[in-house]
Amino acid sequence: MSEHLNGHIVSATGLSKRVGTAEGFLDILSGVNLEIKAGERVAIIGVSGSGKSTLLGLLAGLDSPTAGEVTLAGERLDKLDEDGRARVRAGRVGFVFQNFQLLPGLTALENVMLPLELAGVADAENSARGLLARVGLGERLSHYPRQLSGGEQQRVAMARAFAVNPAILFADEPTGNLDSATGARVIDLLFDLNREHRTTLVLVTHDESLAARCERHIHLDAGRIVKDH
């Protein structure tokens, strides 16, 4: 795949996002340039409203930019429509969200099976069982999200994210809804899985200690990169 040709799995050039509000236009992101190598662990850091989640959404192809270019896994996302971007994501991208985003009508096992079934994996159930056992929830397979604690729900979400063995994982404030002890255990698990699967990790957080576990830090302020180290 082309991401291996130049070593970059994600790149953005002149990336901007402008939205209309009652008071006029608001620039959420302006002229962002960045490149992320395969296997890199990157933390995007900033205060609330700095544009972190918007940047993550654009890099993952969940939204389209007002201006600029985004390339994910060698594909120009800004040239594609929503369906085209979905095809790029399919089987390559994993997500972990602050609010877990488990489907309430499905059990833990069914939630993890879902992306596998969508990708047409033959033995979805066994893979899902294995992953849930790996995150320590082998005994909770038939539990619905509402029967699980916050930490457990986030572990299910991680099992789901790694189910398709993605090339890149986007995590949006994964500990935002958890207490610090639970959060720490969840993060340990996230980084363990990341190592095992050799996944590129793009982590959005305002938590400096969490960011410290990544080797690269991109600081955002008012929609611009102020520091990249």
Place this chain on the structure above:
Amino acid sequence: MRGPHHVRLAWRLLARDWRAGELRILAAALVIAVGAVTAIGFFSDRLNRAMTYQSADLLGADLRLTGAEPVPAEWIQSAADHGLRHVETLDFASVVVHGDKLQLASIKAAASGYPLRGTLRTAPALYAAETDTGDIPAPGTAWVEARILQALELAIGARIEIGSAAFTVTRVLTYEPGRGGSFFTMAPRVLMHRNDVAATAVVQPGSRVTYSYLFAGADTDLTRYQEWLKTRLGPHHRLFDVRDGGSSIGRALGRAERYLGLTSLLAVLLAGVAIAMGARRYSERHFDTAAMLRCFGATQRDLVRLFVPQFLLLGLVASAAGCALGWLTQEAVFYLLREVYPLRLPAAGLAPVAFGFFTGLLALAGFALPPLMRLRQVPPLRVIRREMAPLPPAAWLVYGSAAVAILILMWRFTGSLLLTAAVLAGSLAAAAVLAAFAGGLLVLSRRVHRRVGVAWRFGMNNLWRRTRTSIGQILAFGLVLMAMAVIALLRTDLLNTWQTQLPPDTPNHFAFNILPQDVAAMQGFFAQHRIPASDLYPMVRGRLTEINGSPVTQAVTKEEDGNEAIRRELNLTWTDTLPSDNRLVRGTWWNNPLPANPVSVEEKLAKKLGIEPGDELTFSIAGSERRARVASIRSVQWDSFHPNFYMIFPPGALDGLPATYLTSFHLAPEQKPLLTELVRAFPAVTVLEMDQVLAQVRTILAQVTAAVELVLLFVLAAGFAVLFAALSASLDERFHEGALLRTLGAGRRQLRAAHFAEFAVLGALAGVLAAIGTELIAWVLYTRAFELEYSFKWPVWILAPLLGGLLIGLAGYIGTRRVVSQSPLTVLREL
């Protein structure tokens, strides 16, 4: 995603959603819609198979010729020459007597060999198992339908009298080929041997008798014989063959199917609303799933391929269940109608099932697709920003697709685009008026708002907050309650009112087939026993064939062709004085000098046929033609129960023709035993007891209305589906509200009372709407259609709101039970 995975995944997701209870209301609504149309479909399909496409079994022959007189012997000889088998039957009405009990019966006298096609079925005793029976009653014996045994309190082996002859009842008649000839068979059947007719002395010249000739043979022989016969048939002859469709019964059936079908569409429409609401809720609850799937890389097309098969599958399963429900309902309808329509019917075909599936899938496409398609538009960014939702579907798309679905179904029942448009426009106008009424009631209910307790106030607030839904529900339940109230009035009040408004000594018995030589003796009988009786009128049977030289069939529209007065033989009479309950509308009574061959015509028939004074009418009477000129048009008060006639001639005009006499008389209850004496003294006379006829009418009315109510139950069920769908749509909000109120100190009992209040008020308002509608319809029916004095129907004003309030209040109470069963903390954490 690849093909088979979609279907498997769709199936799994559907199973999961089903377990989670997401789709139950939607599926129930679909079952109701399909059940309603297939019940009607099965019902009419079976009747159509039995009636319109008359099979040889139902005709009792391949060809049947009927007439008011015996046919010339050469016709029968010719049938034999054409290689056809033949058998003859005689049908007439007569009173059957056992001890001091009487029952008017429809008697068939059959010759050996009857029936030529199909078989009679009989049972050895009442309620015993029936068997095929190859012969007919031996001379001196009779087979009777169960109703005769019940009415006369007979057992097998008992003796009955018909006219001057006595018969031993040997079997119970359970099925007879050819009975399909008359749709609602009023009088029960007695089957006897053709050779016994003379001994009864019932059949005399001028008596009302139908001679039937049944033929069977090879197709080509039948066709050649039919050709031969056609040139010889007189106006009073009728020829039926197995291909004979489009009979008046077929047309009546077509109309019934159309009306019932349109009623069932009301159920489809309401169910459609519930489906749309259910699909909308389903769609909204799956926004997160759709967003998540988009994140995993699903395209818009993938989503369609995932969600549409789920609905397709649901549609197929629910349609199958709906077809089963429709079939069961139709069985129940025929069970209710078993006395009105005793014929055993052929099983229904597959067409109603196909239409049921078509309806189910069309309703889904029309009502569920627009909200479902929103799932394609869910932005994947919703996983980060939950407030992001797709735009609601355009109003034109939502209403447009629903309207197209309903129009297609409506067109199926009306069979004409014009009628469909008319029905649609009429329904829309009626719905608009009723919705305005419902809205008005809602506004009025606000007036009492401040005078009720806090729970009721809170409940009623909920109604006003969701004005549109509330109006829709008041409308739906109001319509159902109204239909039921009107039916209840028809069944009980209308007949009672009519009966009580008749003068006390209105004749309650008719006697006909009185022989000319018996007239004086009969008058003597009435005088001797002080029985008030009308005059005796002579009666000659004849058929109106031409008006001013043009055949009558050209003067009537297709709809009116079914009118018995035109199709069948008319009773013609003569008298010199205008009967007391007749009034001249136009022209003059017999003037001196009389115009040549005058006749006086009844007003309504004249209007229907466009007959004016001075027109020349041609009648076919006893095989010869008679011309007469219209001298006057009369109005007739038919419910006076005096003998009345469409055509009156002056004395002498019908001399030389076979005539019998007709009269009516009033018998007080204590004089009833005289009836047996009368029948024994005049064996040829046929007596019709109006109280028995009325009892029969009541039974038929009760059974037919029960069948219609069964269809209405679908509409009611669809109304409940809308109620529960609306409830389900507002359930999250109610959970939230309930939890908040409880944290503020509201008790569970108060909340439950508020929920009951909300739905009870909704039901009561629907009841008031129903009462308004019922009052209006009843007024039109009583004063316009039946010309009765009208009285205010106050019980409806009490019962409809009370029943509506209780029924819907209870349903709402049950539907919202869960709202207070969970702890406020759980609810607030989950939301």
